[in-house]
Amino acid sequence: MSRLTSRQRKLVYFVAILLLLIPIFVLGRPASRDSQGGVLAQLRRPQGQELGLAEHNLGRVDPTSAAMNLVLLGMRGVAVNLLWMDYIKQQETKNWAQVRSTTESITMLQPHYLQIWRYHGWNLAYNVAAEWDDVRDRYYWIKEGAKFIKNGTEYNRHSPELNFEIGRILGQKIGIADEWRVYRRYFNPDGRQFENLSESEKGDPDPRYRGGVDPELNPDRLDNYLAARKFYEIANNLEGRGFQQHLMMRHIFRQYPYRCRLDNNGSLNREGYFGEFVLNEWSRAQQDWIDGYGQELFATGEGFSVNMELPSEVHYSRLARSQDVEVGQVRRMVRSFQNVVNYRYWRTRSLSESEPETAEAHQKLYEGEELFKQNELIKARTMLVEGLSRLDEVLGRYEDLITEDLTVEEALWGLLLIKKIDELLEKPVAEALPLSGLWNRHLKDKVPSLQFDFNRRFGGL
């Protein structure tokens, strides 16, 4: 080698490089439509089955993200830590512009780290939103949280958890927050319950959507719970295909799409919407709950699986025999699982709510309150007493409902209204009101807090 001139050495190196390219090509050639690729590509796909080990199998591959990671020369962890510290400081000092952009930077460096997407999405929707005073601004930031996580699903296509979180924001945050009435109007102005509202009172307040819906989150113009249901279904679908979730136990995780219908129907009632449509929705929800969720099999961890809906002893026996276990074991596990998700309660509830008498009870209580607000005190009292009577009959038939918070609070609220009316009309306090027993039972727990809210809204008793 030392006898070779400089030019000759360069030629030798060049030829060596060319020769080395051959094994590199053979080993590392990627697969494509026309070929199976090199040895490594074929190893990744034994017998033609994709093992999903490449980054593109996780989701979209972002060249900027990859470039940023390369430029950091292995210091990605340090950079991310610094960004997190900046993020916390920016949130503390309410620097919202930079909060958003720092979040983007963090996820750009770690696009496949699910916790980041989950945490930041939750933080935007729950904490950053709460810092703003105007309800339109709060709604904007809740949507930002959902959209942020939705963006994350593009990089992590097989994550049930991210889809679950989107569903939780659209369902729980929009549907249960104190501002739920306003948020639901903003989310879906097409709802039948909003028909009588003017255009300015409903629809997305963002000037880009002006009274319409945000197409990124609600392209099908659905109610928030039903839009959430779509994301929950995607999460369930992925979970069913074997992509694991680590948020909660499987039977709890999989109930959410079915719960959405139930929650939506409850909200319709609270918004004062009754009638045939709602009764049908409750029936449908009940059917979903029993025939959908109730039939799903869940592993117990004791070597056998159970489902929630086992209407008779025959079904218990059949299930036990098919898996070679004792009926007692099956019964115990089914009971345990049902208790965790309150399965029997929701079954009963959806059954009772599909009955016209129950709907009538809710409607009378709702209309009674509306009459009270319009100062029609005597009519309001009559309506409220009728509503409580109906509710009493329903609770007599479905005793399980007596433990449900919303139902109890609805009854107590009706009683509070009647007491207030009696005070205003200077009548003595009526003793024999329907559901007075419920009042006495909750005198020390629910009544004081409801009374406080009542006083704040309508003045003291």
Add this chain to the structure above:
Amino acid sequence: MSIETQPFNFLDAISHWGQAVAAFLVLVIIAACGLSLLTHGKGGPVLVLRWVPRFFTDLFQLSPRRVFAIAQLTFREAVRRKALVVFGMFALLFMFGSWFMDNPNERMDLQVKNYISFVLTAITWLLLPVVLLISCWGLPEDIRNRSLHTVVTKPARKTEIVIGRMLGFGSLMTILVVVMGVTGYVWVDREVAHNLTVYSESFEVSGEETSVEYVEIDGGVTVRVTSGDAPTRVTTKSSRASLRQDNPELYKLTERARLAALRRHLIAKRPVLGTISFKGADGNPTELGVNTGDIWEYRTYIAGGTQWRAIWDFEEIDEEIIRQGSGLRLESSFEAFRTHKGDDIQQSLLLQFTLVRVNRNVFRDSSGSAVSMTAVRKTGESTYEALIDGVAVSVEPVSVRARDVEVSGNAYVLIDDPEVAVEVVETLEVPLPSFNIAEFGENITLIRSELDHYDQDSGERHQVDLFKDLVNDSGELRIEVACLDSGQYLGMAQRDLFVQLPSNSFAVGYAKAICGIWLMLSMIVLLGVTSSCFLKGPVASLLTLVLLLVGQGFKSFLSRIVTGDVEGGGPIESVIRIIRQINLTDELPETTFYAMVKSIDSFLNEGLFIVENIVPDFRTFQMDTYIANGFDVPWSQALAPSIGVALAYLGPCLVIAYYSLSLRELEHK
């Protein structure tokens, strides 16, 4: 908007600088004399003292022509060393900057801050390493290559070499800053214009108040125009181009609105700030409001539906300010804190401004001494007397300015003499109509010159002149802010309410921010060239970098250590606590050993005190926060201190550089 600023007093600064420099010089001369006594005997101090005036001799005899020549050569050498490669990196960053930024905020009012911060940060961090390296390596490389000999033997004075180097690197740095600054400005302007797809502006068209709302999304363009009482006209087109083609009049209107929106987003506001104080639940003055538990204590809160008030005292309110703004324009950006959602969830908090005319008087006796108001009693229509040492003395009320008064305890007192309580009399109160807060946004209140006022005492309604009736003889106006929603709180800091003067253009504010960057880089050049006079290239770079990092990131921590605000004691005590795993807040045992450790630490802390005063405060050069939040960079709070800091280091750096270079053995590599 949340900028924390400190007022800057030039006289105090010069006095502090003088003391520090004098102390430093004295210490150095004493140390040098002491060393020379050891090395050269009795003649040593004489030699040292002979050297002292050489710098001044050199300085007054330097040749501007030679300085310019050295500067020119320095410039060329830096260019030859490819200092301008940074332009390429800058260009790359901005060409692809949009990809990285990807417009995370859909709201332009939030995104503008990111654009401006990005540009200013990019310019700073790209230029810092370049400037640092070229200024630290220039002289050491010349000494290593022995090319400095040819310069020194020209003859060129040491001061000429040092000043020439500084000027050369400084001029290159200036060119880099100017070019990058202009490019950055164009980029920001272009990005905002390009991404401004939703805006709503109001202006007068043919005498009618017209509101134009423009929305451009993937599906097309929608324009809503409301003129006076006429119904809103909605026009929808597939694109902006088709709007321009089909409806040129409407397009012009949208263009006018777009330019107004651009001016609103890219702006440099000029606020007139007031001093803030509070009235508590009992109606008495108090220094601070309520703490609602926010970690960030920038804002303090007043309770709604109570007697709590936030008070701003504005000074130098003259008719010119009112005329320029067609009234007194107030801008506020308070923060809401709710203890409950409120009866109407869709309503934001309700607040009210009250304009108050106040007269502030301090009582003085015949000798001019101030007497506390608590000792004064009224004896006649306009006569007062005070009991001083048991003797009744006649006193007179003398007007005092708001800037001389502060709240202490529950009283107004003189700042110069907190024992003297001041009389503050509110002679006229004019409440304005209440309005709903727009949190984190702009709340503009225009107060006309003539106000309608209902006098509750007389039961009459009459006109009140803003300037004549409400602004007192010293040009001061008080504004009280109240939150009207019971159970809610309104948060404020000093800068959350100000009088709006006609704004400067964004270019002016941006240019000032670029000046701040230029001043910071000039400091780097100063420090770099100075350190390279007595250190080799790598070590000089390290020293300058450390000064930068400490001055930028650790200055406040250093100050807290020096003042003893940091728990855990000094350096040796900290090490002992770490090794023995003793908590920061635990008291150490009272033994001789620990007492000795504490004394050593207090001695070391004195050393830190010197370090703290030597390291320049690079935080004064940070001006991007102002312009990013839409404010002009103020002279007294930002530009003046940074110029002061830069000038303060110029003299000492020249002196150190001269003596270092003179005493350095240039033959030695």
